[in-house]
Amino acid sequence: NGLIACFGEMLIDFVPTVSGVSLAEAPGFLKAPGGAPANVAIAVTRLGGNSAFIGKLGDDEFGHMLAGILKQNKVSVEGVNFDTGARTALAFVTLRSDGEREFMFYRNPSADMLLTPEELNLDLIKSAKVFHYGSISLIVEPCRSAHLKAMEVAKAAGTLLSFDVNLREPLWPSKKEAKEKILSIWDYADIIKVSDVELEFLTGSNKIDDETALSLWRPTIKLLLVTLGKDGCNYYAKNFKGHVDSFHVDAVDTTGAGDSFVGALLTKLVEDESILEDEEKLKKVLRFACACGAITTTNKGVIPNLPTEDQALALMKTI
Numbered sequence: 001n002g003l004i005a006c007f008g009e010m011l012i013d014f015v016p017t018v019s020g021v022s023l024a025e026a027p028g029f030l031k032a033p034g035g036a037p038a039n040v041a042i043a044v045t046r047l048g049g050n051s052a053f054i055g056k057l058g059d060d061e062f063g064h065m066l067a068g069i070l071k072q073n074k075v076s077v078e079g080v081n082f083d084t085g086a087r088t089a090l091a092f093v094t095l096r097s098d099g100e101r102e103f104m105f106y107r108n109p110s111a112d113m114l115l116t117p118e119e120l121n122l123d124l125i126k127s128a129k130v131f132h133y134g135s136i137s138l139i140v141e142p143c144r145s146a147h148l149k150a151m152e153v154a155k156a157a158g159t160l161l162s163f164d165v166n167l168r169e170p171l172w173p174s175k176k177e178a179k180e181k182i183l184s185i186w187d188y189a190d191i192i193k194v195s196d197v198e199l200e201f202l203t204g205s206n207k208i209d210d211e212t213a214l215s216l217w218r219p220t221i222k223l224l225l226v227t228l229g230k231d232g233c234n235y236y237a238k239n240f241k242g243h244v245d246s247f248h249v250d251a252v253d254t255t256g257a258g259d260s261f262v263g264a265l266l267t268k269l270v271e272d273e274s275i276l277e278d279e280e281k282l283k284k285v286l287r288f289a290c291a292c293g294a295i296t297t298t299n300k301g302v303i304p305n306l307p308t309e310d311q312a313l314a315l316m317k318t319i
């Protein structure tokens with residue numbers, strides 16, 4: 001199977017042991033390994049695909065724990081570096097009783113931000129069929145330069161580039177810089193996924209419709225996706241556009257639904273690249289990706305709730 005190389009951050013979310021409290025009120029926290037690109041890499045192997053994670057962890061107990069989780073999940077760690085000076089990134093996350101998510105990041109700087117262009121495993125990147133990334137790795141140097149170099153190397157090797165914007169506003173110095181830096185790499189990607197919230201952030205329009213989405217279209221793009229949470233997703237390709245519904249589930253924690261969705265899409269893409277030109281095939285794959293996203297919301301945490309192919313097919317049969 002073609003390799004899906006996922007570039008960026010892997011970290012530990014600390015989530016309160018009880019729901020609906022502020023970070024200050026939380027009586028205790030549980031470790032929930034995450035980081036969108038790492039989640040995608042594991043989503044791929046869970047579905048039987050082949051993936052690698054590329055990034056930097058702290059040379060500490062948490063960093064080695066995370067590398068162990070990648071290995072247990074059959075994700076290649078050939079592109080993982082360890083920093084002896086900086087710690088593995090941590091984030092404290094809570095869903096307060098008012099429904100708002102509260103984040104507190106420990107990245108001052110964390111190891112993931114210190115990956116240098118020289119540390120990249122270029123052979124691994126060149127051997128990939130898909131190179132996938134988000135925007136957190138674009139925020140600060142030297143990781144930003146490593147990200148840009150990795151994209152250039154992948155592009156030159158004929159690899160498909162996949163970009164899930166995955167905006168984390170509090171990590172950027174300003175909204176303006178976030179928007180500029182995210183859009184500065186817009187022309188590289190073959191596949192771009194934004195959520196409805198990110199679409200509004202990037203376009204300034206609160207109308208989640210075709211016109212707004214297509215204002216982000218470029219001739220370089222092969223597939224643009226706008227995910228809509230429980231309402232599924234809209235897709236835009238060169239010769240067609242449309243909508244796919246998701247599946248009804250009792251959502252408990254929507255964290256990582258997008259990563260599960262993207263992992264499923266990329267797994268199917270490396271099996272058959274013609275989905276980018278064939279609308280019927282694409283719709284089937286997006287339904288499958290929606291099922292994967294939906295399943296991931298049904299329990300707390302991300303990695304334990306990334307589905308197998310059989311679990312996704314079982315949900316699809318219930319409809």
Ligand code: ATP
Nearest residue numbers: 195227228229230232246251256257258290293294
């Ligand atoms: P995150 O950043 O939390 O990983 P996201 O905002 O990138 O997620 P979403 O739009 O929340 O992405 O979810 C991706 C896909 O997962 C949706 O397109 C949908 O198919 C599925 N999904 C998400 N939430 C639900 C839900 N509550 N019920 C059913 N399907 C869902």
